[in-house]
Amino acid sequence: MNIIHNKSGWIEVICGSMYSGKTEELIRRLRRSQIARQNVTIFKPEIDNRYSDDHIVSHSDLKIPSIPVNSAAEIFNKAKDADVVGIDEAQFFGMDLVDVCQNLADAGKRVIVAGLDQDYRGEPFEPIPQLLATAEYITKTLAICMVCSNPANRTQRITADEERVIVGGSEIYEARCRNCFMPPKK
Ligand code: ADP
Ligand code: MG
Ligand code: ZN
Numbered sequence: 001m002n003i004i005h006n007k008s009g010w011i012e013v014i015c016g017s018m019y020s021g022k023t024e025e026l027i028r029r030l031r032r033s034q035i036a037r038q039n040v041t042i043f044k045p046e047i048d049n050r051y052s053d054d055h056i057v058s059h060s061d062l063k064i065p066s067i068p069v070n071s072a073a074e075i076f077n078k079a080k081d082a083d084v085v086g087i088d089e090a091q092f093f094g095m096d097l098v099d100v101c102q103n104l105a106d107a108g109k110r111v112i113v114a115g116l117d118q119d120y121r122g123e124p125f126e127p128i129p130q131l132l133a134t135a136e137y138i139t140k141t142l143a144i145c146m147v148c149s150n151p152a153n154r155t156q157r158i159t160a161d162e163e164r165v166i167v168g169g170s171e172i173y174e175a176r177c178r179n180c181f182m183p184p185k186k
Helices: 022-035 072-078 096-106 128-134
Strands: 010-016 040-045 055-057 063-065 067-069 084-087 110-116 137-141 154-157 173-176
Touching (some): 010 022, 010 096, 010 128, 022 055, 022 084, 040 072, 067 072, 096 110, 096 128, 110 128
Parallel strands (some): 040 067, 040 084, 084 110
Antiparallel strands (some): 055 063
């Protein structure tokens, strides 16, 4: 058989609440690609400098070097030579990320995107819903509810702030199940 197929790219989405292991899973997949000597390019939003400016870092302290960027367009420009593109905290890049991921996958790249699927009100967090619709592979990760130990897919903000984007850790957010999650009053 002498059939030559064009190398096809694809999109993988890893989504869930805070502390559910999205970043751990992203790092696991990217490390395997690096070991297999693929050209791996990794991005995180500049706004997320909680643990590091130039590494993606999980709450369990796994880390991998990454490029801080301000926009989805910057990702496209800097991923030209990559076989595999990793993107963490995708919810901070807005709807432009959807086309960027599509274009990267169309160009034959494996695109692995991790991000929050719901905001602190429990509302779908763009662009994750749109990425889920266009991805080939979807993984939903769950944390453990800090109140009752059930599987947790919500992020409870434990401060009274009302902005949608507030970057923080356990001083601001905790994982909750659907029973224990209390959406903020409108
Ligand atoms: P995410 O990227 O989804 O916010 P990380 O991959 O950075 O999550 O971190 C996952 C790690 O967070 C877990 O392996 C565990 O060490 C820690 N962790 C903290 N709180 C919880 C919780 N309530 N449930 C599960 N893991 C938690
Ligand atoms: Mg994370
Ligand atoms: Zn609970």
